[in-house]
Amino acid sequence: MAFSLGVDLGTTYIAAATARAGHAEMFNLGNQSMSAPAMVYQGPNGDSLVTGQAAQHQLIFHPERVGRDFKRKLGDKIPLVLGGTEHEVTALLAALLSDVLARVVRYEGAEPDSVLLTHPANWGPYRRGLFEEVPQLAGLLDTATATEPEAAATHYGNSRSLEVGETIAVYDLGGGTFDATVLRKQEDGIEILGTEGVERLGGIDFDEAILTHVNRETGGALDALDMRDPQSSVAIARLRMDCISAKEALSSATETAVPVFLPNRYLEVPITRAQFEDLVRADIESTITALAGTLRSARVTPADLSAILLVGGSSQIPLVTRMVSEQFGRPVVTDVDPKKAIALGAAALADGQNPPTEAPYTWYEDPGGDGPPEPPPPPATLSGPPPEFPGNDREGRRRRSVPWAAVLVSLVLVLLLAGGLAWATWFRPQPGPPTPPPSPVPAAVASSDTATVSSTFPVAGGPQTLAISPDGSRLYLTTGTSVVVADTASGRVVATVPVAGSPQFVVFSPVGHRAYVSAYSPAFGQNVVAVFDAQSNSFVGLIPTGQKSAMGSEQTWLYGLAVSADGSRLYVPNHDSGTVSVINTADDSTLAQVPVGDTPHWAALSPTAPLALVTNHMPGTVTALNTSTDTVTRVIPIGQGVSPHSAAFAPDGKIAEVTDYDGDTLSFIDPTTLSVVTTIPVGRDPQSVAFAPDGRHSYVVNNDDNTVSVIDTATRKVTDVVPVGAGAAMVVVAPDGRHAFVANQTANTVSVLTIGS
Structure with missing residues (x-):
């Protein structure tokens, strides 16, 4: 089906969206995030540039070869030098755009009919002319452009039915520029006043x-560093990333700490939201002045505005909302994720100017500056397919910066490698005390047809995935490059365990004495499974998977892993290599690399049979493995364009459920016949599924809706839909069946659902 493409080539991030027949939706630019970092990496041999997340992974280790924030330099006559090679800014922007186009064409199987790029509104003719060279360098001959505020206003108008004659102001505070624009809806489009x-x-x-x-x-410790020392440049690169993480954390938390790992020295510098606001207040006041000046030049008073629209990632700073609201006294409106509004508006413009959207985004009025409210709850019981809810994320796992302890582990390992030591031997999990007996688990209660959010607790850094200990007392949540351990009763964070790399998914050994975390780890040349002692919440060691994490044809991401009932084996999906690593936990050896088809996302093990189901995201299949022989027994087609994401077996092993991400459905698989027995609609972009201990209900996280669907497994119908937090990514159920826990990455929270009594 024909489609249009909108691209927001921002200073710090790139976002893209596609539009068909008036419906625009975000395009996932990476395995871990909807957007991609606006970074490029120049390899040591002068080979082609690598962009996005792959470039970001090299920032810590080779900062001199990574270009970032270069959009600000468009128009400068001095080229950028990366690893000794000169590059024009237009060529670097073209490399970013080329990568976006390649991803879109590979996914869609066709080129877009039309492409529209956005740029800051305050650019003059010179920089606009240079920017027009970018699509030509990327191989696009016919590309339209629009200002970022025009695109944001188009998206807002599509979502809120902007009336002819209605006037709004767009406050666009992004990674590198600020634009204040006043626009009015006209019969034939949007006029910039x-x-x-x-x-x-x-x-x-x-x-x-x-x-x-x-x-x-x-005390000036950074000024005292010798930047000719490679260790110093690595430390400063890491510190800059941790400053970004602290800034983002202060949008939801009132205080945090910046880890400072310098050569031969470690410190932590606390910073409160109030201190941060004092640091940036003068800059934000300058944006208020610019917006006031724009209103005057447009001959518009604040009273003439129906709303002030906040877009750009930096508009999420609470001080921005508060100051804009206080200064102008008008409704301040923001998107669930302000970073996406421009790309979605660009796609709508590319599709033919102001088409009506089928599933409008949610915009929140926030006159008091306290942040968006929870969305209104849907009806308690649904008799048919669940309603569609406003969108948020697609695969929705934003990558975060790396804390200091991960650097410590990485540097130690790098030094060991440089000294010629066998790190796989040195860092293999060491034998510990005898396995303790399983902790007592209360008897499971009966699950209910309905669920309610009983509480919510914050988790700084954006919880991406989570697991619950077998006794139900602790949650392990992946955030950035750490695993946060939280008490399930109080929500209090009791420990933070660093991981040498970027943690993906967590599973517990059957008796709960160990936890295993799949991790993307460029520092080691291959990905690893990190092993934790779940009793002491301490790092034990690393298990190599044999899958490369450096750039190249063999790089891969590790997804949802599974552990056998006796704890002796791990099944680890290797996303980009199309294999599952079978690992012996006794000696950390890889028993097999089983080919399972393209883009495996999840492994689920049957509790009653030697059977594993592996979801293959892109081909729309589920691969069945015989775990006795580690061989493929059947490939189960789910359907074209549905993108199976996660899988779970019922406690009795008689049925398995698979979330169909792009199909907005849930498939039921018979483990005996290895066939799909039925498929039902759930919410938009279902990403995770978990069963209640009694097997009567399952729970599906709908990532684009920010909801959880409750499924009656006997009737195979949706019995309730529960709103949770923004960026809902994954759900787990307590062993006693009383509660379920949902990781809300964008909201930086965990929602606690009461599901049984």
Whole structure:
């Protein structure tokens, strides 16, 4: 089916969206995030540039070869030098755009009919002319452009039915620039009445403000570094990423700490939201002045505005909402994720200007500056297919910066490698005390047809995935490069365990004495499974998977792993290599690399039979493995375009459920016949599924809806739909069946659902 493409080539992130017949939706630019970092990496041999997440992974280890924030330099006559090679800014932007186009064409199987790129509104003719060279360098001959505020207003108008004659202001605070624009809806489109901006102001400057704060609080420790020392450049690159993480954390938390790992020295610098606001207040005041000036030049008063629309990632800073609201006294409206509004509007413009959207985004009015409210609950009981809810994320796992302890582990391992030591031997999990007996688990209660959110607790850093201990007392949540351990009764964080790399998924050994975490780890040249002692919440060791994590044809991501009932084997899906690693936990050896088809996302093991089901995301299949022989027994077709994501077996092993991500459905698989017996509609982009201990109900997280669907497994119908937090990514159920827990990555929270009594 014909489609159009909108691309937001931002200063710090790239976002893209596609549109068909008036419906625009985000395009997933990476395995771990909807958007991709606007970074490029120049390899050591002068080979082709690598972009996005792959470039970001090299930032810590080779900062001199990574280009970032270069959009700000468009128009400068001095080229950028990466690893000794000169690059024009237009060529670097073209490399980013080429990668986006390649991903879209590979996924869609066709080129877009039309492409539209956005740019800051305050750019003059010179930089606009240079920007028009970018699509030509990327191989696009006919590309339209629009300003970022125009695109954001188009998306807002599609979502809120902007009336002819209605006037809004767009406050666009992104990673590198600020634009203030006043627009009015006309019969034939959107008219720009006035625009003004601050050319070099955005999230980059706020990161730098935190870095300056760290330097001041440490008595000038950063100034004292010898930047000719490679260890110093690595430390500063890591510190800059941790400053970004601290800035993002302070949007939801009132205080955090910046880890500072310097050569021969480690510190932690605390910072509160109030301190951060003092650091950036003058900059934000300059944006308020720019917006006021734009209103004057447009001959518009604040009273003429129906709303002030906040877009750009930095508009999520609470001080922004508060100051804009106080200064202008108008409704302040923001998207669930302000980073996406421009790309979605660009796709709508590429599709033919202001088409009606089928599933409008949610925009929140926030006159008090306290953040978006929870969405209204749907009806308690549904008799038919669940309603569609406003969207948020697609695969929705945003990558976060790396904390200091991960650097410590990485540097130690790198030093060991440089010294010629066999790290797989040195860092193999060491034998511990005898396996303790399983902790007592209360008898499971009966699950209910309905569920309610009984509480919510914060988890800084954006919980991506989670697992619950076999006794139900602790949650393990992956955030950035750490695993956060939280008490399930109070929600209190009791420990943070660093991982040498980026943790993906967590599983517990059957008796709960160990936890295994799949991790993407460029520092080691191959991905690993990190092993934790779940009693002491301490790092034990690493198990190599044999799958490369460096750039190249063999790089891969590790997804939802599973552990056998006796704890002796791990089944680890290797996303990009199309295999499952079977690992012997006794000696950390790889028993097999089983080919299972393209893009395996999840492994689920039957509790009653030697059977594993592996979801293959892109081909729309589920691969059945005989775990006695580690061979493929059958490939089960789910359907074209449905993208199976996760799988779970019922406690009695008589049925398995598979979430069909792009199909918005849930498939039921008979483990005996290895066939799909029925498929039912759930919410938009179902990403995770878990069973109640009694097997009577299952729970599906709908990532695009930010909801959980309750499924009656006997009738195979949806009995309830429960709103949870933004960026709902994964659900687990307590062993006693009383509660379920949902990781909300964008909201930085965990929702606690009461599901049984």
